[in-house]
Amino acid sequence: MLLEKLREEVLEASKKLIYYNLVTLTGGNVSGRDPESGYIAITPSGMEYEKLIPEDIVILDKEGNLVDGKWKPSVDTKAHLYIYNHIPKINSVIHTHSVYASCFSVLNESIPVITTTLANAIGGEVPVAKYTPVGDDNMGPAIVEAIGDRLACLLENHGVMTIGPTIKDALTAAVMLEDVAKIYYFARSIGKPQILPESEVKKARDLYLYVYGQ
Numbered sequence: 001m002l003l004e005k006l007r008e009e010v011l012e013a014s015k016k017l018i019y020y021n022l023v024t025l026t027g028g029n030v031s032g033r034d035p036e037s038g039y040i041a042i043t044p045s046g047m048e049y050e051k052l053i054p055e056d057i058v059i060l061d062k063e064g065n066l067v068d069g070k071w072k073p074s075v076d077t078k079a080h081l082y083i084y085n086h087i088p089k090i091n092s093v094i095h096t097h098s099v100y101a102s103c104f105s106v107l108n109e110s111i112p113v114i115t116t117t118l119a120n121a122i123g124g125e126v127p128v129a130k131y132t133p134v135g136d137d138n139m140g141p142a143i144v145e146a147i148g149d150r151l152a153c154l155l156e157n158h159g160v161m162t163i164g165p166t167i168k169d170a171l172t173a174a175v176m177l178e179d180v181a182k183i184y185y186f187a188r189s190i191g192k193p194q195i196l197p198e199s200e201v202k203k204a205r206d207l208y209l210y211v212y213g214q
């Protein structure tokens, strides 16, 4: 099977979206890029993650032409391709409708850096990308414009997009963003959250990149 390992990684990440409660039913999507061939492995449109096997993951070239697979790719494929073609260091894109983060997307409010965790996993404030209909050509450009050098943005009146140099990074960003959005939601309901200063954001991000873990 073509790109078997990448297909398995995409599948595993999509099942983790269910595990972490970031999607319901067939919502959201996951893709990964093979840096050598430039091919993209993406979840199929409208299929339940629990039932998927590696062969169900669709392989496309960077223009979106079908390379291998029997299903229609995710409805957000155009946005994934646009991100890969405009942010070369990125090798994974994950989309969810996770509830607490999506609350701020419908308020059209960015999530400021209120915890070191957000600085660690995303690298700064989480902005809102301008509203576009699902599957629209302008979705990718709106995301690339909003996201800058961070690993996540909100999609106005829609949900969340995270990116990363690896699938693990994009998944970590999606999980951590939802955690922090939940903290922000509750903190705002009982008071005025303090925002971390920019110098602390950089320190936290650097520690995570260069010191944290094994």
Ligand SMILES: [Zn+2]
Binding pocket: 028, 095, 096, 097, 134, 158, 159
């Ligand atoms: Zn969506």
